Each structure stands twice: as structure tokens, then as C-alpha cells.
């Protein structure tokens with residue numbers, strides 16, 4: 081139920097963890113007010129299991145014994161064994177309780193955590209894209225191209241924020257312009273279709289770049305997402321430069337669709353590992369133009385702010401806000417909380 085944790089809060093110290101497909105990050109909150117203890121970011125591929133990662137990255141490095149854990153993971157949360165999308169780890173709350181000594185484990189969706197962050201993000205932890213820079217207390221959307229494409233909504237009601245997790249990264253993305261029509265036939269599909277995540281993530285950047293090369297009849301010379309954005313931003317590779325322009329155009333198109341679905345007058349927040357790295361490209365006209373190009377609602381879209389989340393550990397900041405003041409957030413713990 082929405083207020084479960086308000087009356088039954090997890091006990092401090094609390095381990096909070098943001099576990100993505102590529103990276104995992106952990107903090108310990110010693111109490112409701114103290115600065116968090118931060119631990120080195122790790123790559124999930126460097127540890128065979130999450131238990132080993134928590135033991136070696138966190139527990140072996142402090143005498144603090146966390147009593148509770150709140151983990152945000154990439155993937156759906158069902159049952160007592162929760163495999164992660166895009167990584168080999170399986171989260172087993174009963175093992176975390178039995179082997180690592182936690183008394184209380186809550187697992188939520190990683191984009192729910194991003195939504196928690198967006199609810200409480202200070203202005204200095206975001207950068208405005210476009211000309212609208214104030215965000216009213218109204219529904220928001222967070223959209224994050226990273227290892228995958230995460231999407232969540234955030235509803236403000238009854239003086240609380242309610243994150244709305246979903247699978248919005250898998251909506252269809254179709255061609256609009258003549259150039260799109262030339263590039264799209266070369267985009268690798270998933271079961272016959274081009275979902276947004278086929279383009280708007282690290283792997284998708286490579287997919288899009290290869291399609292641009294194929295449309296131009298040139299051999300691809302880049303294969304790593306960071307190289308494509310670097311060569312695209314510098315302009316030294318024509319196909320990478322166009323890839324980046326198309327990437328922000330499609331991101332604007334999907335971000336606009338999500339804003340329409342949620343009536344997100346409170347703004348669209350771009351998170352994930354890629355957004356912060358391509359801010360100059362997002363500030364070119366194409367992103368906002370695609371975002372606003374939503375007839376018959378272009379006037380509405382012009383007033384919706386768009387931001388890049390610049391906080392380096394936004395999901396952890398969101399989890400920390402929730403752990404400290406759970407009553408401010410409507411998070412359901414049904415089927416997602418285990419006790420020792």
C-alpha cells in the first residue's frame with residue numbers, strides 16, 4: 081500500500097544501491113540527516129554475484145553494519161529471485177538477509193528511483209534544454225538513455241510524489257522525414273519492429289550509426305557508443321555527426337510523446353548514462369523542435385520544460401530522499417519487501 085513505509089520505516093543504517101546493466105553504485109545512510117557514506121562505483125561485470133559485490137565493495141570497507149537495504153534494479157520485480165536485465169546478476173533478497181545479515185530488503189525499479197530523484201532534484205542538479213526553465217509542481221517524466229532506455233512518470237497528488245514505473249522505452253519509433261525513410265530500413269529490428277530502445281541507448285547509438293553509414297554507402301569505422309558521440313560532437317566524422325543529430329531528434333520525439341501521455345507540465349528530465357555526455361547536441365535546435373512538433377498540441381509542448389539531470393548519482397539521491405522521508409512518496413512495497 082502507498083503508505084506502508086510511512087508507518088513501518090526501514091531501520092538505519094540503510095544500504096541503498098542503484099544497480100544498472102553496466103554499473104552499480106552504493107551508499108550507506110547512517111541516519112535521516114547525516115551525509116551518506118559513498119563507495120566506489122563498480123562495474124557489474126567485475127563481480128559474479130551481487131552478494132559478492134556488496135560484500136567486497138561495501139561491507140569489507142566499513143565497520144558500519146547496515147540493517148536495511150533499498151535496491152533499485154534494472155528489470156521487472158517478480159518473485160524471490162529477480163534477474164537483472166542486461167547483466168548476469170540475480171537479486172535474491174532471502175540470501176541478502178540470510179548471508180549478509182540484512183533485516184529488511186526493499187527492491188524497486190531503477191527508473192522509479194530516477195523518478196524519486198526528479199521529485200527532489202535541486203535546480204543546480206539539472207541543466208535546462210530550451211527556454212522554459214521553471215518546473216511547476218505538476219506531473220513529470222524521466223527518460224534515460226543508458227544501457228537501455230528507461231522511462232518513468234511522476235504524479236504529484238495529496239502532497240506526495242507517486243512514481244509511475246513502466247516499459248516506455250519499448251514503444252514504437254517510426255520514420256517521419258525523407259532522411260528517416262532512407263535510414264530506418266537499415267536499423268536492426270527486434271522481432272520485426274523498431275522500438276525506441278533499438279535506437280535510444282548505447283547499443284542503439286551504434287545501431288543508428290551503422291544505419292546512417294549503410295544509407296550513405298560507407299563502411300562504419302566506429303563501434304563504441306562513446307566514440308560515436310565524441311566524433312559526432314567534434315564533427316570529425318560526418319556519419320557520427322549525423323547519428324548524434326538523429327539521436328537527439330528521436331529522443332525529442334519520444335520525450336514529447338511521453339510528455340503528452342503524462343501531461344507532464346512539470347517537465348521532462350533526461351537521465352541515464354548518455355544524456356549528460358551529449359548536452360551540446362541536446363542544446364541544438366533539433367531536440368526541442370522534435371519535442372514540440374506534436375500537432376495539435378504544439379502550443380502546449382512549447383511551455384513544457386526539458387532538463388538534463390546533471391547530478392552524478394541521481395538515482396541514489398532519489399533513494400536517499402525516499403529512505404529518509406518515505407511518507408513524502410507513494411511507493412508500493414507489496415511483493416517487493418522482504419524481512420529477516
Ligand SMILES: Nc1ncnc2c1ncn2[C@@H]1O[C@H](COP(=O)(O)OP(=O)(O)OP(=O)(O)O)[C@@H](O)[C@H]1O
Pocket residue numbers: 099100101102103104154166190225226227228229230281282283285305306307309310352353354357
Ligand atoms: N560518452 C558516451 N556517449 C555515448 N554513450 C555512452 C557514453 N558513455 C557511456 N555510454 C553508454 O552508456 C551506457 C551506460 O549507461 P549508464 O551509465 O546509464 O549505465 P547503467 O546504469 O548500467 O545503465 P542502465 O541503468 O540503463 O542499465 C553504455 O551503453 C555505454 O556504452
